Amino acid sequence: MNTLQNLRDELKHEYETTKKFIANYPEGKNQYAPHEKSMKMMPLATHIAEVFAWPAMILNTAELDFAKGDYQPTILNTKAELQKKLDEDYNAGKAALETAQESALDSNWKMRSGDQVLAEWSKYGAIRHALDQIIHHRAQLGVYYRMNDIPVPASYGPSADEKGF
Numbered sequence: 001m002n003t004l005q006n007l008r009d010e011l012k013h014e015y016e017t018t019k020k021f022i023a024n025y026p027e028g029k030n031q032y033a034p035h036e037k038s039m040k041m042m043p044l045a046t047h048i049a050e051v052f053a054w055p056a057m058i059l060n061t062a063e064l065d066f067a068k069g070d071y072q073p074t075i076l077n078t079k080a081e082l083q084k085k086l087d088e089d090y091n092a093g094k095a096a097l098e099t100a101q102e103s104a105l106d107s108n109w110k111m112r113s114g115d116q117v118l119a120e121w122s123k124y125g126a127i128r129h130a131l132d133q134i135i136h137h138r139a140q141l142g143v144y145y146r147m148n149d150i151p152v153p154a155s156y157g158p159s160a161d162e163k164g165f
Helices: 003-023 041-051 054-060 079-099 102-106 123-147
Strands: 063-065 108-113 116-122
Touching: 003 041, 003 079, 003 102, 003 123, 041 079, 041 123, 054 079, 054 123, 102 123, 108 123, 116 123
Parallel strands: 063 108
Antiparallel strands: 108 116
16 A cells, blocks of 8 residues: 555645635634634634645654744734645645655654653654644634634535535
């Protein structure tokens, strides 16, 4: 089995689906959150876009250490910036998967905060987790859209707003 090809195909599918969600992103709702503990809409959408570049980070590093400042969230303000970020980060993730060797997926990769290991996977497992994060957070964004009467695009079948049959 060609694991890298499967990851590339899945990344592309999630990108195409996410593009539809970002196309519906509402200007003027950046600060919307359904609850005080929820992320605001623009940071949530930005995070979804950023995760598309994670395969590159995972394949090119041994770990991500939040305590060292290895990750700083991107701050975006407009739908156009969000669309550009999605395209750039997808292309970075795609390029990393296109140049990687299957054997690179076997190495370990950690997410930590200083001495505390938050998670540890094979690089394959870390990339799978990143894809799961895209799906999870995009579903959250769909709830935000529904709560604001913004059409929710189809993901894995028709949505109530896009009849596929």
